[in-house]
Amino acid sequence: MLKQGSVEALRGRVAPLEMSPDDFREVGHQLIDHIADFLGSLPARRLGPGKTPAQIRTVLGDASLPENGTPADKLLEEATNLMFDHSMFNGHPRFWGYITSSAAPIGALGDLLASTVNANVGGWALSPIQSEIEAQTVRWIAELLGYPSDCGGLLVSGGNAANFVGFLAARRKKLGADVRTKGVNISSTGQPRVYCSAETHTWIEKAADQFGIGTDSIRWIATHDSQKMDLAALRQQIEQDKTNGDTPFLVVGTAGSVGVGAVDDLPRIAALCREQDLWFHVDGAYGGFAACLPDAPPELKGLNEADSIAVDPHKWLYSALEAGCALVRDPQDLLDTFEYHPTYYKFEEEQAAEEAPINYHNYGPQNSRGFRALKVWLGLRQVGKNGYIRMISDDIQLSEHLYHLVEIHPNFEAFTQNLSITTFRYVPSNLATGSDETEEYLNTLNEKLLTELQNGGEAFVSNAVIGDTYLLRACIVNFRTALEDIEALPDIVSSIGSRVDAAIRSEYLKTQA
Numbered sequence: 001m002l003k004q005g006s007v008e009a010l011r012g013r014v015a016p017l018e019m020s021p022d023d024f025r026e027v028g029h030q031l032i033d034h035i036a037d038f039l040g041s042l043p044a045r046r047l048g049p050g051k052t053p054a055q056i057r058t059v060l061g062d063a064s065l066p067e068n069g070t071p072a073d074k075l076l077e078e079a080t081n082l083m084f085d086h087s088m089f090n091g092h093p094r095f096w097g098y099i100t101s102s103a104a105p106i107g108a109l110g111d112l113l114a115s116t117v118n119a120n121v122g123g124w125a126l127s128p129i130q131s132e133i134e135a136q137t138v139r140w141i142a143e144l145l146g147y148p149s150d151c152g153g154l155l156v157s158g159g160n161a162a163n164f165v166g167f168l169a170a171r172r173k174k175l176g177a178d179v180r181t182k183g184v185n186i187s188s189t190g191q192p193r194v195y196c197s198a199e200t201h202t203w204i205e206k207a208a209d210q211f212g213i214g215t216d217s218i219r220w221i222a223t224h225d226s227q228k229m230d231l232a233a234l235r236q237q238i239e240q241d242k243t244n245g246d247t248p249f250l251v252v253g254t255a256g257s258v259g260v261g262a263v264d265d266l267p268r269i270a271a272l273c274r275e276q277d278l279w280f281h282v283d284g285a286y287g288g289f290a291a292c293l294p295d296a297p298p299e300l301k302g303l304n305e306a307d308s309i310a311v312d313p314h315k316w317l318y319s320a321l322e323a324g325c326a327l328v329r330d331p332q333d334l335l336d337t338f339e340y341h342p343t344y345y346k347f348e349e350e351q352a353a354e355e356a357p358i359n360y361h362n363y364g365p366q367n368s369r370g371f372r373a374l375k376v377w378l379g380l381r382q383v384g385k386n387g388y389i390r391m392i393s394d395d396i397q398l399s400e401h402l403y404h405l406v407e408i409h410p411n412f413e414a415f416t417q418n419l420s421i422t423t424f425r426y427v428p429s430n431l432a433t434g435s436d437e438t439e440e441y442l443n444t445l446n447e448k449l450l451t452e453l454q455n456g457g458e459a460f461v462s463n464a465v466i467g468d469t470y471l472l473r474a475c476i477v478n479f480r481t482a483l484e485d486i487e488a489l490p491d492i493v494s495s496i497g498s499r500v501d502a503a504i505r506s507e508y509l510k511t512q513a
């Protein structure tokens, strides 16, 4: 304990973390200069460090918790070098892995601004302009998707969290208010059932597990060859479960599957849900924003019939991580799902006389909340709806062109092209294909090729598996990718492929070596 009297030393207190405005300006300008140089240097950089976890840890060093501090300028210099020399650059024009977009630079500046003001967007009184900007962002996202703009919604950490919000709203609405107090009680409700295609992202398992219905309640509906949900199978499973006394409550349609970008027939799923009185949720984390394109297919535009939608601004709105968004048709359903009135908040009473303010802690799982919406709002204002239509359709056009290039290339087999995802594999032109043995070899070859490609730092794609076939998968959610980047990919992959093939074929294929 400090001695009595030492409190006098705190008059005019300056804490160790404080920075004077002049220091901040100087260090901040240096940082911004480095960031601007970095952005300019991206195309010339290797995509990633190509190092093992142990090598990266060596770079970082294994110092224990510092007893004392380091000056901010030195520290930021060091952190900047660590970031710029040892990261995987998803902002590089040739990054096409997973579904991870390049980030709009304006979002980086927005994040700096948001964290400087540091509003807590859990309560309106703590974030007056921020709460209204978030509400406007949610309305604009709804407009972009063709969803009613008086819907409820909020920004969350990503697609998983946005899907969880939809799942919880469905659970509350269809299983009843008791589910919030008594939990899921199978003896009174029957076994709850959730329906989704076999291609659904793993969030559904996390949701079923964490929110008390268990992963066994998921009905994985088969897909057609195109990887879209088989709707006859869906109907049959729902009817059979109802006959057995179970309680179907939720159908999840996917607008852009994580594997190959398949879009379920959303209008027909919507009609079935209305007929069967089920909640219809759309996972549009990847493909949802493509619904803004004037020529989007009706299966995709049908996402506007959903009871809830999850989209991911950190995917096709190119917002920096993290930004997901959940939309729910009726805002009351969010309040019914999440609202409590603790005694330590008096936000509601404070403004009771006026129109009710939006207190975001009542609309979702978080309490204190950062201002994620700013970077999304800035992007929407910087380029407008037309800017997004152009960037999303350019990504799709480049992906279609990649499909064409691998289709005509003698060393590739093209598989699928949906939205901005193209799948293909390397097949040496002198390999006699068709047997189980060569199929197995091609899987091994493409897997090893992919590892080499990812470590090589020239271009980055990831993989998909269709049936028993291992594929390379390029997903373009990257506004920096230009035609010449796409044109370069086949030769990059082909030269790695022929090197790997030459090194391993005799080991795997005795007959064709």
Ligand SMILES: *Cc1c(COP(=O)(O)O)cnc(C)c1O
Pocket: 099, 157, 158, 159, 160, 161, 201, 203, 254, 256, 257, 258, 283, 284, 285, 286, 312, 324
């Ligand atoms: C990316 C993705 C998710 C998960 O989103 P995160 O932002 O990674 O949490 C869920 N569903 C689909 C279809 C996705 O593409």
